[in-house]
Amino acid sequence: MENHLLFYILLALIPALETSDFFITPFRNIKKRSADDLIVNGIEIYSMKIDSKVTSRFAHNVITSRAVNRANVSKEVVFDVDLPKTAFITNFSMTIDGVTYPGTIKEKEVAKKQYEKAVSRGQTAGLVRASGRKTEKFTVSVNIAAASKVTFELTYEELLKRNFGKYEMLIKVKPKQLINHFEIQANIFEPQGISELEAQGSFITNDLSQVIKKSFSGKKGHVSFKPTIDQQRTCANCSTSLLDGDFTIKYDVKRDSPGDLQIVNGYFVHFFAPTNLPNFPKNVVFVIDISGSMSGIGIQQTREALLKILEDIREDDYFNFILFGSDVHIWKDTLVKATAENLKEAKDFVRAIDTRGMTNLHGGLMKGIEMLTTAFETNSVPKRSASIIILLTDGQPNEGVSDPQAIQANVKKAIQGRYPLYNLAFGYGIDYNFLEKMALENKGVARRIYPDSDSAIQMEGFYEEVANPMLTEVELNYPENAISDLTQNNFKHYYDGSEIVVAGRITDNDLNSLTADVKAQGAENDVTFSEQADVEETAKALQEQEYIFGDYIERLWAYLTIQQLLEKRTVAQGEEKENLTAEALELSLKYKFVTPLTSMVVTKPEDNEDKAAIADKPVEGTAKAAPGTQSYPTHSYLYSSPSIPSLYTSVDGDPHFIISVPQKEDAICFNINEETGAVLNLINDPVTGIRVNGQLIGDKRVSSDAKIQNTYFGKLGIENKQLELKLEVTPEKITLQKGRKKTVFTWLDTVTLRQEGLTVIINRKKNLVLSMGDGASFVIVLHQVWKKHPLHQDFLGLYTLDSHKLSERTHGLLGQFFHHIDFNILEIHPGSDPKKPDATIVIKNNKLTVTRGWQKDYRKDPKHGIDIPCWFVHNNGAGLIDGVHTDYIVSNIFDTTVN
Numbered sequence: 001m002e003n004h005l006l007f008y009i010l011l012a013l014i015p016a017l018e019t020s021d022f023f024i025t026p027f028r029n030i031k032k033r034s035a036d037d038l039i040v041n042g043i044e045i046y047s048m049k050i051d052s053k054v055t056s057r058f059a060h061n062v063i064t065s066r067a068v069n070r071a072n073v074s075k076e077v078v079f080d081v082d083l084p085k086t087a088f089i090t091n092f093s094m095t096i097d098g099v100t101y102p103g104t105i106k107e108k109e110v111a112k113k114q115y116e117k118a119v120s121r122g123q124t125a126g127l128v129r130a131s132g133r134k135t136e137k138f139t140v141s142v143n144i145a146a147a148s149k150v151t152f153e154l155t156y157e158e159l160l161k162r163n164f165g166k167y168e169m170l171i172k173v174k175p176k177q178l179i180n181h182f183e184i185q186a187n188i189f190e191p192q193g194i195s196e197l198e199a200q201g202s203f204i205t206n207d208l209s210q211v212i213k214k215s216f217s218g219k220k221g222h223v224s225f226k227p228t229i230d231q232q233r234t235c236a237n238c239s240t241s242l243l244d245g246d247f248t249i250k251y252d253v254k255r256d257s258p259g260d261l262q263i264v265n266g267y268f269v270h271f272f273a274p275t276n277l278p279n280f281p282k283n284v285v286f287v288i289d290i291s292g293s294m295s296g297i298g299i300q301q302t303r304e305a306l307l308k309i310l311e312d313i314r315e316d317d318y319f320n321f322i323l324f325g326s327d328v329h330i331w332k333d334t335l336v337k338a339t340a341e342n343l344k345e346a347k348d349f350v351r352a353i354d355t356r357g358m359t360n361l362h363g364g365l366m367k368g369i370e371m372l373t374t375a376f377e378t379n380s381v382p383k384r385s386a387s388i389i390i391l392l393t394d395g396q397p398n399e400g401v402s403d404p405q406a407i408q409a410n411v412k413k414a415i416q417g418r419y420p421l422y423n424l425a426f427g428y429g430i431d432y433n434f435l436e437k438m439a440l441e442n443k444g445v446a447r448r449i450y451p452d453s454d455s456a457i458q459m460e461g462f463y464e465e466v467a468n469p470m471l472t473e474v475e476l477n478y479p480e481n482a483i484s485d486l487t488q489n490n491f492k493h494y495y496d497g498s499e500i501v502v503a504g505r506i507t508d509n510d511l512n513s514l515t516a517d518v519k520a521q522g523a524e525n526d527v528t529f530s531e532q533a534d535v536e537e538t539a540k541a542l543q544e545q546e547y548i549f550g551d552y553i554e555r556l557w558a559y560l561t562i563q564q565l566l567e568k569r570t571v572a573q574g575e576e577k578e579n580l581t582a583e584a585l586e587l588s589l590k591y592k593f594v595t596p597l598t599s600m601v602v603t604k605p606e607d608n609e610d611k612a613a614i615a616d617k618p619v620e621g622t623a624k625a626a627p628g629t630q631s632y633p634t635h636s637y638l639y640s641s642p643s644i645p646s647l648y649t650s651v652d653g654d655p656h657f658i659i660s661v662p663q664k665e666d667a668i669c670f671n672i673n674e675e676t677g678a679v680l681n682l683i684n685d686p687v688t689g690i691r692v693n694g695q696l697i698g699d700k701r702v703s704s705d706a707k708i709q710n711t712y713f714g715k716l717g718i719e720n721k722q723l724e725l726k727l728e729v730t731p732e733k734i735t736l737q738k739g740r741k742k743t744v745f746t747w748l749d750t751v752t753l754r755q756e757g758l759t760v761i762i763n764r765k766k767n768l769v770l771s772m773g774d775g776a777s778f779v780i781v782l783h784q785v786w787k788k789h790p791l792h793q794d795f796l797g798l799y800t801l802d803s804h805k806l807s808e809r810t811h812g813l814l815g816q817f818f819h820h821i822d823f824n825i826l827e828i829h830p831g832s833d834p835k836k837p838d839a840t841i842v843i844k845n846n847k848l849t850v851t852r853g854w855q856k857d858y859r860k861d862p863k864h865g866i867d868i869p870c871w872f873v874h875n876n877g878a879g880l881i882d883g884v885h886t887d888y889i890v891s892n893i894f895d896t897t898v899n
């Protein structure tokens with residue numbers, strides 16, 4: 001590799017904040033320590049600084065990371081950052097040996113072309129996106145020459161939301177190595193005055209809590225965190241860093257009046273958050289999916305959440321439960337008051353909820369709406385009350401009306417804007433876009449619930465957010481002749497602990513003051529509020545602040561406007577959608593926000609258009625990557641942590657095969673039952689010479705009562721003829737043979753090996769990532785069981801991350817599915833297991849009976865796995881795989897004689 005830059009950017013959503021480093025340690029005299037401590041794989045990250053400036057809830061964050069290559073050969077430096085999902089990147093640049101490569105914002109399509117051109121000229125480039133719970137990941141790596149330095153600088157902005165009475169700022173911290181100079185600095189300026197400020201780190205130990213400094217007084221708040229190298233260590237003489245987790249800053253402002261109006265440089269913003277108003281009694285209809293796919297963790301966590309929620313329901317609230325599987329079940333015929341007796345009965349009802357049947361979402365939801373409507377018509381709930389519908393579902397509607405568009409239309413017509421609809425999407429087997437559209441159309445929001453041990457807490461947390469409606473039909477008005485470009489100014493509900501934000505442009509240049517009038521319905525009577533701002537006074541109040549960025553209200557306005565245009569766009573169609581897209585794009589370009597419509601391109605100044613790296617925003621949608629991005633080459637999923645699993649073709653466990661069918665956003669699965677010792681051909685491509693075989697092992701001893709013995713992969717062999725490569729992996733060791741050179745590693749090693757056309761990364765005790773050029777990469781996951789387990793032993797799983805380089809002629813138990821595969825479900829009907837429906841499927845011109853089931857994907861979570869819903873083909877995949885499964889048995893792990 002030459003000693004100048006060759007850079008590629010990976011845009012991933014992987015929670016971990018790594019940085020770069022920089023030159024030599026200035027602290028030599030403080031304490032003697034080995035410099036080796038700070039150098040990992042030749043790279044020293046000498047400085048990492050996170051600098052946040054918050055002005056009136058609008059946060060501007062700059063992450064600067066500096067690294068130096070201390071090795072005597074060129075090395076790759078990786079920079080990856082987790083950003084809050086609600087943030088927009090606004091700038092990114094790299095400085096290599098004093099030369100800055102700035103980022104420019106482009107329309108996504110334009111950026112993509114530029115990027116592809118760079119790739120076609122032989123630049124290494126890659127892009128990965130994925131999404132964590134609250135964050136998305138941005139990754140860049142650059143190859144730098146021996147003794148060279150690189151600085152990464154990333155800027156992002158976001159409007160901090162008020163939740164449960166506090167604004168929250170989340171900074172993910174994960175430098176992965178000790179850093180000489182590590183620092184977080186946050187300066188907050190709030191014209192209303194700061195009333196409380198806290199800062200916490202999920203990784204902070206007692207010793208380290210002293211290192212967090214925070215203070216506030218009047219309008220200013222300050223937080224800093226600057227641990228020394230020794231304070232970063234996981235133990236006194238360890239060289240690993242304990243900085244790994246969430247650093248959270250929370251604060252609130254003083255509220256002398258219900259709102260605050262600010263005007264700066266021709267823009268205004270209005271924050272409205274009245275407190276101390278009586279809460280509305282509410283009418284809550286819970287519409288709960290109990291279809292078969294909810295069984296297990298889904299229904300368990302739902303029960304737990306509902307029981308907790310019942311504890312919190314107030315006595316003057318009305319509520320009811322509607323359950324839908326194939327049929328719709330109601331708890332009570334009408335909404336009932338939350339009396340002690342009813343709550344007790346409700347708890348018994350909730351404890352007995354169990355799963356059954358298909359997903360008649362339409363039936364359940366329509367019943368819930370009808371129930372609320374009837375309650376008002378018959379005056380059986382208080383006239384002044386706030387109604388909400390909370391829908392929880394984990395799947396695609398497939399019973400009753402199942403066409404998403406028809407459901408949307410019917411629901412909208414039935415609700416008529418009267419009740420906000422909140423859609424909670426459990427898990428990944430979901431059309432999230434559909435649920436989001438439907439919620440937005442009905443003045444609510446959609447939220448993902450991540451399947452995990454804390455799913456109940458996530459659901460309950462959402463309920464808490466909407467548990468205390470203080471105002472309904474909130475309308476914020478400003479003098480029409482003085483302003484324009486107003487963001488959303490009417491809101492169905494205002495909940496205690498939240499905040500309404502409206503911004504706009506001032507059109508009257510001579511304006512001295514602005515008045516906001518707010519009208520709303522309160523729990524007891526209609527209420528109005530009025531707020532006034534004086535232009536000169538705001539200007540004076542802000543002047544004292546040297547660190548605020550002058551145009552923050554304009555940027556806040558642009559941020560809000562773009563967010564709202566993008567939301568409207570998800571619901572719009574045809575010309576309206578085009579217009580919204582054009583508007584959002586124009587603003588994104590003008591204000592340099594990386595939104596779903598734009599990308600940031602980093603180019604090398606002297607030969608523009610040539611070397612490009614791209615940053616863009618992942619889209620929370622269905623389980624697959626954002627539309628239109630599939631053609632980017634992908635690299636390195638290895639840092640991924642809990643995030644939405646993309647569907648991958650894989651084999652794991654007792655060998656179960658999962659075949660993803662991206663265009664259906666669904667999967668087919670099957671098991672192979674074969675004897676211990678058998679070697680199965682998984683992938684065989686005669687064109688590229690890539691071949692993968694796997695050998696089965698059994699349990700430690702044969703269990704006498706099981707009909708079928710468990711088997712697992714105990715050995716995998718990957719061969720690449722062109723590269724003269726043989727890789728043999730067992731749970732004990734990894735043997736790499738390249739030509740005549742043989743190298744043996746163990747799973748205790750952490751290794752990155754890069755050679756022409758080949759990258760092998762061993763992540764200690766976890767997994768091995770193998771990439772053979774662009775377009776052929778695999779992950780082997782190590783499953784370690786308890787050493788003294790009476791039955792089970794360690795085994796392996798194989799996941800295909802990318803197979804597009806493999807030829808059409810690729811075959812094997814997995815390989816035959818790498819190229820186009822599709823299916824059609826003809827008829828879904830009850831099966832022998834009441835929780836798992838059967839269906840008739842047409843696939844490869846065969847009609848087969850399949851059963852809805854789940855298989856585990858262990859790529860991200862090797863311990864528990866993530867459930868992937870799929871259609872299970874019985875009898876060793878008969879009818880799905882070409883031939884019969886015994887055709888795929890070969891004689892040994894590097895056998896080349898198959899197919």
Ligand SMILES: *[C@@H]1O[C@H](CO)[C@@H](O)[C@H](O)[C@H]1NC(C)=O
Pocket residue numbers: 072073
């Ligand atoms: C790089 O450093 C290693 C170890 O110090 C040494 O063995 C090797 O000869 C050096 N290579 C060059 C090109 O200087």
Ligand SMILES: *[C@@H]1O[C@H](CO)[C@@H](O)[C@H](O)[C@H]1NC(C)=O
Pocket residue numbers: 091092093100102103153592
């Ligand atoms: C982006 O960052 C670079 C490097 O700090 C800086 O030179 C440039 O002015 C920034 N661009 C914008 C638009 O702020």
Ligand SMILES: *[C@@H]1O[C@H](CO)[C@@H](O)[C@H](O)[C@H]1NC(C)=O
Pocket residue numbers: 236237
């Ligand atoms: C860590 O330090 C202690 C006390 O100085 C020493 O006994 C121990 O061997 C050290 N451990 C390592 C792994 O260096």
Ligand SMILES: *[C@@H]1O[C@H](CO)[C@@H](O)[C@H](O)[C@H]1NC(C)=O
Pocket residue numbers: 575576579
């Ligand atoms: C879209 O924009 C064009 C041009 O501004 C306008 O004429 C048209 O009415 C708009 N259409 C919709 C549906 O908003």
